[in-house]
Amino acid sequence: MPDAIQSRDIEDQVDEFEVAVPSPPELMKRRAKSHRGFIIGGSVVIFFLLVAVFAPVLAPFDPYDQDLTRRLIPPVWDAAKGTWEHPFGTDALGRDYLTRLMYGAQISLMIGFFAAAVSAIVGSCIGMIGGYFGGRIDNFVMYLINVKLALPGLLVALSLVSVFGGSILALILILSFLFWDRYAVVTRSVTQQIRVNDYITAAQALGTSRTRIIISEVLPNVMNQIIVIASLEMAVAIIVEAALSFLGLGVQPPTPSWGLLLSEGRSYMFFMPYLINFPGLAIFFLVISINMMGDGIRDITAPEGRN
Amino acid sequence: MNQLMGQFSHPDSDAVPALECRNVGRTFMIKKGIFAEKQPLKAVQDVSLQVNRGEVLAIVGESGCGKTTLAKMLLGLLEPTTGEILLDGEPINSVSIKDIARKVQPVFQDPYSSLNPRKTIEQIISLPLKVHEIGSQASRRARVEEYMRLVGLPKRLIHSYPNQLSGGQRQRVAIARALIMEPKIIVCDEPTSALDVSVQAHILNLLQDLREELNLTYAFISHDLAVVEHLADWVAVMYLGRLIEFGKAVNIFNDPKHPYTRALLDSVLTPDASLGLPEITLGRGLPNPLTPPSGCYFHPRCPEASDQCSAEQPALIKNENRLIECHLYG
Numbered sequence: 320m321p322d323a324i325q326s327r328d329i330e331d332q333v334d335e336f337e338v339a340v341p342s343p344p345e346l347m348k349r350r351a352k353s354h355r356g357f358i359i360g361g362s363v364v365i366f367f368l369l370v371a372v373f374a375p376v377l378a379p380f381d382p383y384d385q386d387l388t389r390r391l392i393p394p395v396w397d398a399a400k401g402t403w404e405h406p407f408g409t410d411a412l413g414r415d416y417l418t419r420l421m422y423g424a425q426i427s428l429m430i431g432f433f434a435a436a437v438s439a440i441v442g443s444c445i446g447m448i449g450g451y452f453g454g455r456i457d458n459f460v461m462y463l464i465n466v467k468l469a470l471p472g473l474l475v476a477l478s479l480v481s482v483f484g485g486s487i488l489a490l491i492l493i494l495s496f497l498f499w500d501r502y503a504v505v506t507r508s509v510t511q512q513i514r515v516n517d518y519i520t521a522a523q524a525l526g527t528s529r530t531r532i533i534i535s536e537v538l539p540n541v542m543n544q545i546i547v548i549a550s551l552e553m554a555v556a557i558i559v560e561a562a563l564s565f566l567g568l569g570v571q572p573p574t575p576s577w578g579l580l581l582s583e584g585r586s587y588m589f590f591m592p593y594l595i596n597f598p599g600l601a602i603f604f605l606v607i608s609i610n611m612m613g614d615g616i617r618d619i620t621a622p623e624g625r626n
Numbered sequence: 627m628n629q630l631m632g633q634f635s636h637p638d639s640d641a642v643p644a645l646e647c648r649n650v651g652r653t654f655m656i657k658k659g660i661f662a663e664k665q666p667l668k669a670v671q672d673v674s675l676q677v678n679r680g681e682v683l684a685i686v687g688e689s690g691c692g693k694t695t696l697a698k699m700l701l702g703l704l705e706p707t708t709g710e711i712l713l714d715g716e717p718i719n720s721v722s723i724k725d726i727a728r729k730v731q732p733v734f735q736d737p738y739s740s741l742n743p744r745k746t747i748e749q750i751i752s753l754p755l756k757v758h759e760i761g762s763q764a765s766r767r768a769r770v771e772e773y774m775r776l777v778g779l780p781k782r783l784i785h786s787y788p789n790q791l792s793g794g795q796r797q798r799v800a801i802a803r804a805l806i807m808e809p810k811i812i813v814c815d816e817p818t819s820a821l822d823v824s825v826q827a828h829i830l831n832l833l834q835d836l837r838e839e840l841n842l843t844y845a846f847i848s849h850d851l852a853v854v855e856h857l858a859d860w861v862a863v864m865y866l867g868r869l870i871e872f873g874k875a876v877n878i879f880n881d882p883k884h885p886y887t888r889a890l891l892d893s894v895l896t897p898d899a900s901l902g903l904p905e906i907t908l909g910r911g912l913p914n915p916l917t918p919p920s921g922c923y924f925h926p927r928c929p930e931a932s933d934q935c936s937a938e939q940p941a942l943i944k945n946e947n948r949l950i951e952c953h954l955y956g
Binding site: 516517518521522523524525526531536542 | 723753
């Protein structure tokens with residue numbers, strides 16, 4: 320650049336005073352703090368996360384320890400039989416219910432998170448490639464999506480589980496296979512809108528590779544949608560996992576999955592309703608708080624609200 | 627053809643033109659419906675142009691005349707189906723897109739779609755350096771600040787996002803991004819038409835100053851003739867993908883010869899409202915480029931068309947101080 324360039328008249332002279340401008344992460348933090356849904360949802364999710372991680376420390380008993388002399392003790396607020404030793408009571412085999420619920424959070428969160436993450440990666444790669452390249456590649460992607468949409472999800476999951484078994488890894492992969500299409504549909508159509516923008520043309524005119532354009536120019540614009548879908552899908556994955564376990568095709572006993580707890584409690588539903596209520600409430604609160612957090616993330620990262 | 631162009635070069639005509647198009651054409655194959663056969667659409671045909679270092683070439687014409695296709699070819703984003711484009715005498719298709727990028731950079735029309743809304747100004751301006759792996763993080767930062775100063779952007783905007791900037795500021799960001807690779811040629815595709823009038827003047831003056839300071843060559847695509855008159859050294863008028871008049875801006879503006887150029891200049895709105903809307907001497911709309919008219923492409927709308935015009939296509943010939951494609955001057 321030539322030396323002779325004099326500093327041009329800058330549009331306003333505020334520059335001289337070096338105004339302290341909050342950096343983008345700083346701004347993001349401020350907006351997160353003022354978003355009530357995000358705070359509440361996030362706190363509950365973090366609560367479940369902490370419980371899951373520290374279950375071995377926090378839980379009063381071993382989740383697999385049976386004690387048939389202490390079967391079906393009701394929760395502590397049952398005036399007649401409740402004891403503080405088992406605040407949430409015990410199940411039909413005399414295992415401490417609070418302990419099993421805490422370990423159940425591990426299973427639910429792990430399966431929900433990894434199923435959502437794996438399907439997000441697979442689905443958005445497929446969607447962005449179809450949307451960006453168009454033409455035949457897009458036709459092929461649409462074909463894949465249509466085939467997936469034509470499959471009855473839960474039935475396919477059931478048959479796959481019966482073939483591959485109910486290990487946690489198998490469940491994660493099967494659930495990812497169920498959920499990738501939503502990411503693909505959304506990222507594909509968003510990418511189609513994005514690729515006609517001039518900033519993509521500008522990147523192309525720089526000789527940027529296509530992979531790089533997709534990752535660094537398209538992906539940040541699709542991320543919002545991916546996170547929102549991921550939060551919804553994580554919630555759905557947790558429910559589907561519970562449903563599969565309830566049907567006896569998911570996580571196998573004696574692993575304490577919430578769905579399995581529901582299934583085991585079913586026979587005692589009318590006399591010991593807490594066996595159903597606790598895992599049900601746990602699923603309900605986890606799912607709704609994940610959704611609230613997802614909504615919050617969307618609001619916080621949306622470019623419209625940055626000012 | 628090239629001899630014709632040669633007569634227009636500078637006194638120091640030994641100099642290789644910064645940018646030269648030789649009979650450049652681009653045909654798209656368009657398919658209408660699933661079973662229809664593909665039809666050729668000649669977006670640009672047989673365009674020959676040249677512009678020397680430090681000069682401004684304006685390409686004008688109405689919507690759909692192939693201006694943007696030509697711009698994409700100049701940027702190396704589309705390959706010409708016929709002819710060749712030369713940068714500093716080197717054919718463009720013999721070098722990689724990255725090498726073209728070091729010489730030619732674009733500034734687009736709409737500053738709202740030309741900046742990624744998810745990236746900070748620093749990320750946007752430094753993208754070319756990152757893609758070409760130039761400098762370290764710190765030196766890139768310094769260079770971004772230098773170019774922000776060069777285009778008149780306050781330093782405090784470095785962490786801002788595009789939506790926090792005004793239209794004029796955004797266009798300055800786009801200009802800084804184009805300049806940071808130190809290209810010789812800037813292809814401006816209507817860089818001011820999305821801005822309001824007062825900002826337009828700022829941006830045009832900025833482009834003008836930058837050209838003098840950095841000895842840039844502009845290929846300036848526009849339909850705003852007032853802007854063209856203000857900036858351009860050379861004017862190329864296009865109609866339906868063909869170059870129909872090419873010459874020094876002064877000559878074209880003072881004495882337009884092709885009936886289409888005359889009509890274009892007449893259609894400029896005057897600030898004096900009492901004069902009313904300009905009387906347009908052109909009939910009908912733009913013909914379908916899939917089925918262009920016989921003979922001269924312009925004859926169905928030309929007020930001075932004769933039988934010859936509908937029968938044979940005129941050739942681009944030299945007439946006094948310009949090149950023109952019209953039977954009236956044959």
